[in-house]
């Protein structure tokens with residue numbers, strides 16, 4: 001079975017739950033006292049998608065402002081960017097639009113963009129309505145669903161959808177899977193925000 005390595009980065013304000021999403025996906029665990037990320041952290045997980053193995057190389061960036069300038073190192077070369085906001089904090093939704101603009105201007109072409117409205121277990125104190133939030137990702141053809149790292153809601157599904165949006169390779173690599181070309185499927189735009 002062919003193995004593909006897919007670099008994925010997570011972007012978004014501090015405290016929105018980027019690391020928690022990664023931990024839920026990779027380790028199926030949740031830590032209510034998780035520490036803020038310093039610089040960035042890296043984890044991998046391999047999953048089967050159709051007749052391929054997808055090895056996600058996940059760069060979880062730090063949301064604190066003092067690390068902001070490091071982000072390009074992680075989104076460059078990414079097949080997908082997961083931009084996270086937190087449904088109980090309106091300002092984190094505004095910040096994500098800035099990330100999308102930056103990716104459009106400086107990110108790699110054809111990056112799959114996924115917008116994750118995290119902490120959907122906190123609906124009683126939500127500030128961002130799901131229906132209002134949905135218009136924006138729809139307008140840029142981004143993946144969008146609300147999720148909860150705490151309750152494991154829609155976390156695996158996020159990565160399955162990323163796998164689905166990344167076109168299959170025209171030629172399978174012999175093994176190890178590095179350095180082969182991604183082909184664009186014209187029928188399904190991967191990003192159209194620019």
Ligand SMILES: Nc1nc2c(ncn2[C@@H]2O[C@H](COP(=O)(O)OP(=O)(O)OP(=O)(O)O)[C@@H](O)[C@H]2O)c(=O)[nH]1
Nearest residue numbers: 014015016017018019020032036037063119149150
């Ligand atoms: N209720 C709830 N809390 C969550 C959820 N996801 C994360 N948290 C909590 O939110 C806080 C911040 O989570 P992190 O995963 O560290 O957030 P981050 O975006 O990685 O933060 P930085 O590393 O500073 O960029 C922690 O206390 C988590 O336990 C969720 O889905 N629901």
